[in-house]
Amino acid sequence: MPRTLQDVTTGVFRAHWFVVPFQVIAVTIVFAALAGPILGLFGFDWVLMMTVGVVFGSLAYCLPAWWYATFGLRGDHLVVHSGLVLRGSREIPLSRLQAVDVVRPLLMQVFGLAELRVELAGGDGSVVRLRCLRHDLAERLRVAVLAHAAGLPGRAPEAPEWPFYRLPFPLLLGALLFRVPVLLAFVALLMLLTAGVVFGEPGVFGAVVPLVLGLLGHFWGPLTRYTDFYASTSGDGLRLRYGMFQRRMQTVPPGRVQAVRVVEPLLWRALGVARVEANVAGYAGARQGDSATLLPVAPRSRAFALVNEVFPDSDAVSVPLASGGGLHHSDAGADEHLFVTTHGLFCRVTDVVPVERVQALRLAEGPLTRFTGRLTVGADTPPGPADGRAYGLESGHARSVLDALVAHGRRARNPDAGTERWATRATLTRGRHDPRSP
Structure with missing residues (x-):
């Protein structure tokens, strides 16, 4: 029997419970790496006892912190509660939304999780990150957030989209290779390797490392980021999907x-x-x-x-x-x-x-x-x-x-x-009318 989906416009939500054991494991690994060699001088019993204490101590903090960190939609506002010792609450008016992204790093893809990023006007501290959400929950929240930002009810269906451009992988590969910095770095790398082999000078290979790092930054980074790039248009704005190891769906609303x-x-x-x-x-x-x-x-x-x-x-x-x-x-x-x-x-x-x-x-x-x-x-x-x-x-x-x-x-x-509430504003003229608007 299929699982009944909770209404994202009225419920209270938390990150997936998987975040608790992940945080405990991360803290334990850091402790073992930093304090393990020092405690090892006192014997294995001390290492084991302190490691067990760190595990239970971090669990005692992470579990209630996860429980009290909630978020939900209240009308056209996103309300986020966080913190255990120092409690904090943020109430974000969605009419000021600038962009909303669903990001899925490789590890989150393995466990079916995603991160929802809500961008607001106001600089570096304006982004709202809701991490480790179920992928279906992140997608439904994205649709509800965009609907509220457009001035529509949060239960409005997702706006249809029209394909605009899909980037062929051979074109991406060729364009990244067909650049002057990449070609010059590749020629210099070949010359250094040839000189090192012909003249038997191992010191030449020391210059190979920065060249390889430069090639990785200018070629491999953009290649993995923009693989399977797809752009489409909709009543909610421009939608971009891309990424090899970190999948991302970026939505830029109209007027942003x-x-x-x-x-x-x-x-x-x-x-x-x-x-x-x-x-x-x-x-x-x-x-x-x-x-x-x-x-x-x-x-x-x-x-x-x-x-x-x-x-x-x-x-x-x-x-x-x-x-x-x-x-x-x-x-x-x-x-x-x-x-x-x-x-x-x-x-x-x-x-x-x-x-x-x-x-x-x-x-x-x-x-x-x-x-x-x-x-x-x-x-x-x-x-x-x-x-x-x-x-x-x-x-x-x-x-x-x-x-x-x-x-x-x-x-x-x-x-x-x-740029606020674009679906209900008569002064914004576009080629396509949002079918969700009244």
């Missing part, structure tokens, strides 16, 4: 992407592919770097199609760009929806910022550019890979771009068009 960067390295241009990165409100610090990539590698046409998907009613390719002139200057332009800049000779970078989400505008002149009459136009956005700045523009062009951004921004901003 503040700026986008399309990166086309020199060798990738020969393949006609690009990488898409984004400034996502709510991600900060290391989480910004881990979650900024929307497409690790894709055909250039699909990359700009994704830009148009996250910024509805716009077309980044059609924005007219005026050349800044020179190798180190930007091409920049703006229309009623987007501010677009392009720069880079060897690695071409295109930054796209929606004008209604620009937080501030600036016109900068450096000590050297003052003599050339060149200015920098900057559109401030939340932290992330896209900086929204156009460098080295002729003064008249820079001021015309700034004036256009001011005018377009005034017309584009709508005080009622915030």
Whole structure:
């Protein structure tokens, strides 16, 4: 008989009980590794007695700590209780949700567990991590959290999704290999190994270690992270699934992407592919770097199609760009929806910022550019890979771009068009209507 699923909108939940023995085992191993050699001088009996004491002591703490650490949905708020000695409670309004991820490291996959991460605006301390949940519970909570954030009842069904792009593994493998740093490091590694063997100089092999580590970081890391990458769109925003050893499902709701960067390295241009990165409100610090990539590698046409998907009613390719002139200057332009800049000779970078989400505008002149009459136009956005700045523009062009951004921004901003409760807001126009909304 199938197990009856508890209603996630009303129940009180805890992490899976497996977390208790795991914590006890971890504490015992650390104790044995650090204190074991010292206690061994007093004999095996002392080691055994102290180890048993650590096991029962950690169990006496971890078990009630697990029992008192609860969480649940109360209306459109997520309430989290934690701590045993120092009790703490957090009440998170889901209308301020920025992103929600379901992460499954390899060990959690073995035991059918997952971690739910709820990202909020507010910096490094804003993320809420619900660890060691049953996978089905994490998925149902993700759906309920997104429904509340959209302004719908928590029992609303999950919004349907439409396939957008699946990354072929040969393309990912070839794109990671077809990069200048990887190719140069591989050639240098072969030269060092050849020199060490031919001339019999073992000291050469000392330089092999950093090269191997560099290759692992620039090749093996992205390969395992973005294997089986799949992107889809839905009424709840952009959904990304990827990972070899750590499976992750990332959901970015509508309106949370503040700026986008399309990166086309020199060798990738020969393949006609690009990488898409984004400034996502709510991600900060290391989480910004881990979650900024929307497409690790894709055909250039699909990359700009994704830009148009996250910024509805716009077309980044059609924005007219005026050349800044020179190798180190930007091409920049703006229309009623987007501010677009392009720069880079060897690695071409295109930054796209929606004008209604620009937080501030600036016109900068450096000590050297003052003599050339060149200015920098900057559109401030939340932290992330896209900086929204156009460098080295002729003064008249820079001021015309700034004036256009001011005018377009005034017309584009709508005080009622915030990013909260996107499914019930009539001012947000999208190509697809969320079928869950009333």
